Amino acid sequence: MTAMTKSLTGASSPSLLKWNALDWSIIEKQVKRLQMRIAKAIREERYGKAKSLQWLLTHSVHAKLLAVKRVVQNKGGKTPGVDGVVWKFDKQKLQAVKDLKLRGYRTLPLRRIYIPKKNGKKRPLSIPVMRCRAQQALHLMSLEPISETLADKSTYGFRPKRSTADAIEHCFVALSRKMSPKWILEGDIHSCFDKISHEWLETNIPMNKKVLGKWFKAGYVEDGKTIPTTEGTPQGGIISPTLLLMTLRGLESTIKQAVSRRDKVNVVIYADDFIVTAKTKEILEQKVKPAIMEFLKERGLELSVEKTKVVHIDEGFNFLGQNIRKYDGKLLIKPSKESVKDFLENIRETIRSNKALKTEGLIRVLNPKIRGWANYHRHVVSKEVFYNVDFNIFWSLWRWANRRHPNKGRKWVKNKYFRSRRGQNWIFSALVRSKQGEKYSFDLIRAGETVIKRHTQIRRDAHPYDFAYYDYFLNRKMNRKPGWMKPAS
Secondary structure, eight states: OTGGGGOTTOSSOGGGSOGGGOOHHHHHHHHHHHHHHHHHHHHTTOHHHHHHHHHHHHTOHHHHHHHHHHHHHSTTTTOOOTTOOOOOSHHHHHHHHHHOOSTTOOOOOEEEEEEEOTTSOEEEEEEOOHHHHHHHHHHHHHHHHHHHHHSOTTBOTTOTTOOHHHHHHHHHHHHSSTTSOOEEEEEEBTTHHHHOOHHHHHHHOOSOHHHHHHHHTOOEEETTEEEOOOSOOOTTOTTHHHHHHHHSTTHHHHHHHTSOGGGOOEEEEETTEEEEEESSHHHIIIIIHHHHHHHHHHTTOOBOTTTOEEEETTTOEEETTEEEEEETTEEEEEEOHHHHHHHHHHHHHHHHTTTTSOHHHHHHHHHHHHHHHHHHTTTSSOHHHHHHHHHHHHHHHHHHHHHHOTTSOHHHHHHHHEEEETTEEEEEEEEEEOTTSOEEEEEOOOGGGBOOOOOOOOOTTOOTTOGGGHHHHHHHHHTOOOSBOOOOO
């Protein structure tokens, strides 16, 4: 490994090393150093220098190792493309690093599957083969420092160190004051990934044009037929989110140029969803909306007629799973009714489909779901909603427990499946043994146990490829605390 860390292009062949013996911290530092140089070159408008550094990064063994690692550790790392190949073993991963070259690189068609949506429709998902995923991951490393440097400051989706909580906090800052704008345009881009113009992307994305063109022309396989693609970028592609981010770069400035400062216009963008605030409804309909439509048209995109609308803050609107609304002049952000409904339906279906599962097993399935959902909503006015969710989960578990023992009384069922803790008498629990052989109570967590804490919004100009913000991100990471606190037994 020592020889390999001497240069960015990699002096050693990865075939001589063991995958598990690689020092990933050193590899990541070397790649990050080069990414920060790319970002610096872009800030200084030295575009030729940035292009040279991109070439160096995409030919670096360190970057290739990280690209393969990302592909195999990704959620879809065990899902093959049309060739049926999956990199399971260390030997395959190291060989993949060795084969990750542009010379002789050919794409294969994507495998098309469909994922059901909430409205009954289906969302197409295109899955590239492993080597195409690795190439995308490799080129993403060289493109992300540029996208982060040039991205709109009010964009939060598909960006490192940013989250939906930052976008929601931005909404709070923009709408919470007495003199804040009252009207909001809820924007949604129709079939965003599927409609982006290939011509626009090839002209405006600063990366290897030949490779980008190969991905666009790969097509996809459906029902045994290969169908060519003339527009859009596949939703299953690793690099697709960043391509979308760069496609929408400039939307904020376009909107601001169409209005004056007195119009109280604020923009918050998350992926293909965005909101625009203004002092009056007419500003949004006559100035903002036409400017957005013209901006999108140039990129082959258009607004969704169904989902794009103008609302008053007293009526409220849903954004990223939260409901944002003013009550008697006070802004409250709560989990949306749709989010609560979908979550409870998921919990109920999980309980219904695990009728024969042991209590411990059911708790292990439910706890990550409850914890994850509660942590997502822990930055807004959620306590009352959390208690209501806990109440509904309790009744679902009570019915589950009684169905398992139709000949037993309610008191017997209560004593078997529920215990008392600190004055609470209905804690769904299982008695399990630790590795040391000691028995302890393994409890279902409650959403109401989540600590509500307002999120600190990220600085709008901060990104991880600027060394000036190194201490800022370090302090931000150290001050971050988990939302769910484990209760004492």
